[in-house]
Amino acid sequence: MTTVGIRELANRASAVVDEVSRTGRPALVTKNGRPVAVLAAIDEEELLDHVLANAPEYVRSMHSAQRVISRGTRGRPLDEVLDEFEAGA
Numbered sequence: 001m002t003t004v005g006i007r008e009l010a011n012r013a014s015a016v017v018d019e020v021s022r023t024g025r026p027a028l029v030t031k032n033g034r035p036v037a038v039l040a041a042i043d044e045e046e047l048l049d050h051v052l053a054n055a056p057e058y059v060r061s062m063h064s065a066q067r068v069i070s071r072g073t074r075g076r077p078l079d080e081v082l083d084e085f086e087a088g089a
Contacts, residue, residue: 002027006036064088 004016004027020027026040068085
């Protein structure tokens with residue numbers, strides 16, 4: 001795995017991303033010598049799975065939306081349903 005300091009990444013971001021994309025090998029990003037992030041190539045088809053696995057707030061939002069949808073609108077105006085959804089019902 002390539003290691004790149006945050007300053008080097010700032011100066012060579014495009015080259016580092018190109019290398020990660022080309023080789024498929026991730027780059028470890030360090031700040032003051034300590035690991036802080038990993039830059040990894042991702043296939044477009046894997047993007048949704050990655051987001052779902054790494055963004056719990058997104059998953060919570062999707063579950064909330066599913067609950068609202070499963071209850072249906074029961075003839076209520078759309079604005080009322082959307083307000084309920086935005087309130088996190």
